[in-house]
Each structure stands twice: as C-alpha cells, then as structure tokens.
Amino acid sequence: MEKINKVYENGFHAVHDMSLDIADGEFMVLVGPSGCGKTTALRMVAGLEDITSGILRIGGKEVNDETPKERDIAMVFQNYALYPHMTVAQNIGFALKLRKLPKPELDAKVKEAADILGLTDWLDRKPGQLSGGQRQRVAMGRAIVRQPSVFLMDEPLSNLDAKLRVQMRAEVARIQRHLNVSTIYVTHDQIEAMTMGDRVTVMRDGRLQQVDTPQHLYDHPDNIFVAAFIGSPAMNLYDAVVGENVRSVKLGSQEIDLPEAVVLKRPALRGYAGKDVVVGLRPEHLPAESDGATGPKLVGEVDLVEALGSELVVHFTIDANRVLAEGAVDKDEAAAVKKGEGVARVAAKTPVKPGDRLTFAVSIEDMQFFDTQTGLAIRG
C-alpha cells in the first residue's frame, strides 16, 4: 500500500496516507480501537471500497481499478457470511463453481480444504446446523480453497466465546503458516495481535502509529498511544519532570534516580533537563522490594489486590498525574481510573493488603519516556 487514502462522500477522511509493505507469506495484523480505519483499509485492499488516492499493489501489480475477483484475494468476514441455503461443501466450492472448474477437480479441492480444517464429517450439513467454531472454519475453507494470493480477515474470531477464540487463534495461525499465503488480519484485540502476527500495525484515527514485530512493539513503543494500547494490564503512564542534571526523574513528590546507563541509551533525554515528560512503566516492571528486587524506590498506596494465583495484581496510587492516551483505553475503563492510579504485578507470596504502603523496586532500564507535546518516544 502506498499512501492510501479514503475519503467518504460526506467528507469523512477515514484513512490517511497509509503506506504498508507486506512480504510474501507474512501474517500482518492491523490493530486499533473501533473506528480507527483498519476495516476500511482492509476493504480497500479487497476492492469492496474505492481507493480515493494512493496506489495499491498486489504481487507488484497495480490493482486499484481491478474488481475483487480479479485481485485474487479471499476474505473471511466477522459474521462468516455463509450461504444458509447451501451445504458446507457447496459453500466452500462456490467460488470454484463460478470459475467453471470441472466437477472432479472441484470436489477434490473441497475435500482437501475440508481435511485441513477438520470439516470432512460435516460436508453435507447446512450452516444452520453447525456451531460457531465450525461455521468459522467453513468461512476459512471458502477462503483457502481458492488458493488466493492474499487472505483478508476481518475480526473473524470476535463472535466466538473466549475459550474457543484461544483455540481458533492457534488454528488460524497454524493454517496460515502451512499455506504460506500473505495475510492481513484485522482485530481490535491486542492480545490476538500480539499472539498471531509476524508483524503488527497499530492504527489510530485512520493513521498508522507503528509497524513492528509484536515483541518490539511491546518493548519499544513509538508513542504514548501504542504504549498504552499494547499490553494488558496497560502500561502505567505518568506526568513527570526530568531532573536538572538528567540523573533523576520526579513523579509527584517522589524522585527516582536515573543511572548513567539508562541515559546513555536515550541520548535525546538530555535535551529534556528540567522539563516535563511522560514516563511509562509496565506493571511487571514494578516488582515489590520485599521480594528481593533491586532498583530505585517508588512507594504507592495500595487500593486493591487481585490474587491471580500465579501473581498478585496490585492497584495502587501515587501523587503523580496519570496520563491516559485518548482512544487507547475505552471510555468506561478511563472513567474508572483515578488520579495517580497505577497497576503493578508482584510475586504471589508478597505480603500486601489494601491500605498498605508498598515499596516497588523500579526496573529502571525498562522505563519509557515520551514527549508531552508530541507523545513520541524519547530515544535519540
């Protein structure tokens, strides 16, 4: 995709200058909050929406004006869109029938797709007789059997219950790897994005925020939005002031020492001496000091302790100002977050209860810094 734009008739600019390169066989996930333009972008690739400006190439060939059929793509929709009056076999084979494939060949291909998906016993059933997971697999079968150049998937797992979703995530990833077809997968679930994608594209308000491998996205977010969006529980983001000598950073009334090594890795930080920044700490980078962790201290007032069995999720408050990235957290969640609230993940055996003052040993090398105006990460 090269500088793709989508402007609707009513003037709404859904996708801004989106440029993205997807390699052969790559599993690319488009993730972002509702309304960020990811589905619109996907539909433009499919040919279901016109491209207002920009160039779309599939396999090196410009396809802006080609019909969906000519683009040789296959799409799986959120609600599967199975033909209710046709059997599973007929659903899967429909596209091949339209291409006038001879019956023996058509049947063989349908059977092959059914085998890959474990649908062989259900070929004569109608969609109405199948469970959600089976229907989803039929939808995939319909896509697979065409052997297209690109798979497009629009939140195919959203309609499944949580347990089935986890199972199907692995299935979809496995099938994609087996077939080695370039895939664009749209989801609003960042966990799906992290577990399935070779690379993940984070989008917001029609604009690309960052394109990276899941781990890199997690460890090195380019801006506040990506930092807050990726990861669950979300990263703790606070307003802070960098010390005059750039050897400490002040969160509310607490001062945290910054070792030389940390500053060396982020040379641009020197330019923020005495200035306001936004500091980010993931919950797992706030282990309790009492567990033997070492690092600069941060003390928080414990509001709530959630025991997960494997660890404790501690909700605490400090007297710094919590920063909420607009759109990264949904409105209900945002309303529930109090001023200065944060979340930490500590060892399961840590002696802590609500009302305590808990000292964290900040994992300082993992601290993220962002510019307050631009929201961009401070690295240099």
Next chain:
Amino acid sequence: MRNRKRTGWRRYINGINISAFFVVLFVGLPLYWLIASSFKTPANLGNSPPQYFPNPISLGNYTDAFKNNDFGQYFINSLIVTLIATALVLVLGTMAGYALGRLPMKGKFTLMVTLLIISVFPAIAVIAPLYLLLRNLGWLNTYQGLIIPYTAFNLPFAIWILRNYMLGIPKEMEETGRIDGAGPFRTLWTIILPMALPGIFTAGIFCFTACWTEFLMALTFMSANNRRTIPVGIAEFGTVFTVPYGTIFAASVVAVVPIGILVFIFRKFVISGLTSGAVKG
C-alpha cells in the same frame, strides 16, 4: 385459592384464551355456515329454525353452479388472471426490491415514497380513465385488460415487502459473492433469491389474494360472460326475482378453498409479512 396452580383443562382458562376463543367463533361461525349451507338442499336453506347441519347432504348447489351458471369458466378466468398477475408482480417486484434495497442509486427515497402513495391509491378514483384507456387499446374483455392493471396496483406493495426483506440480508453475503466472482444477476439468483424466499412467498400470497377477490375492475372491464372472474360471476347469479343462495354459497366455498389452502400452507410467511414490514424502515 389464587396461588394453587390450575390443573387439567382449567389451565387454559385465562383472558387471552377466552378472547381468542370468541374471535375464532366470530370468524369461524360465518365460515362454517357458508360451508354447511352450501351442502343443504334449496328447500332446507331458509328453514326456521335454521338447520345447523345439512340433512340431507346434497351436492345440488355445486352442480347448479358449474352446470347452469358457468362457474367453471369463471374459475378458470380467475385462475389465469391471478396467476399471471402474481407471477409478473413477483418477478418485477423482486428485481425492483433488490435494486431499491441494495444497488447504489440516486433518488431512492423519492421513489419509495411515490410507490407508497400509489399503493394506497383508491382504485375507484382511476376506474373511469382506466376504462377509457383499455377501450381504446381494445383490451376490454381480454385477459391482459385485467392482468396489467392488477400488476400495476399490486406491484408497489410487493416492492415494499421485498425491499424490506432484501435489506434484512447482510451485506456481507453479496460481498462474499463479489469476491468469489459473481456478477449482479448471478448474485441475485444464487445468493439473494433463496434468502429472500420468505419475502417472496409473503408478497405472493398477498398479491394472489388481492387479485382473486378483486371486484371493481373485474366488473368494469369484463362484461362478457365468458371472461368474468369469480367475484363478479357470483354476484351475477340469479335474476331480479330470485337469489339462489345455495348456488352462491357453493360457488363461494369453491372460491375460498384455494386461498384457504395457500394461506394455510404459507401461514408462517403471512404472519411474518404482516409484522416484519411494519418494524423495518
């Protein structure tokens, strides 16, 4: 006493069931009377007190209707006109409903409102000009003289029903078809049509009933005896002096039977058609 659950047949005594019972009685009794009386001999028809069950059961009225009163011809005329008009309405209505529901088009709203206005138009207002028009075309006393007006008057309603059904079909169905490589007609035929079948049946039943029982236009445009349809035919039974009730009843029973069967078979669609059209925009 109030808290004890009723058992046996008493379970069914409640407000709704009692009201329903009376409604059924209200509708069903005249129907029963019609059917029962059609089997009575002319002598027993006017009995006082009335005979509640025909005795003896006689088919005399039926033979009279068919043999002496050309009822068979009327039946055939009605069948031809109704079936052809209904077929036309369904074919044109499905395509129009699909276009209005799905295809990108300017002025859809205006069209829909215009159709709505036409569908509530009283036929009696246009009957005179229509008569003149058909006379000039030489279509009086012809089948097309009724088929065309029937189609025209029933099409708007059918389009409304079918469009609403089309709207209820998820867009993704067609998009999947597009991606698979189906053109618009193929999409309509293979994907949309089977899914819109309930709507088609609904529109079909309404149209069939409307055409089968239509009186005004049939009376006006078909004066020749060999072209009369059932409603007009029955009305013309008898002379100035005699009203052959028995024959009328018999003919009416025969007229009602096809509709009764059709509506019974497709009752699911009749009910859904009456309710779903009301909810959707």
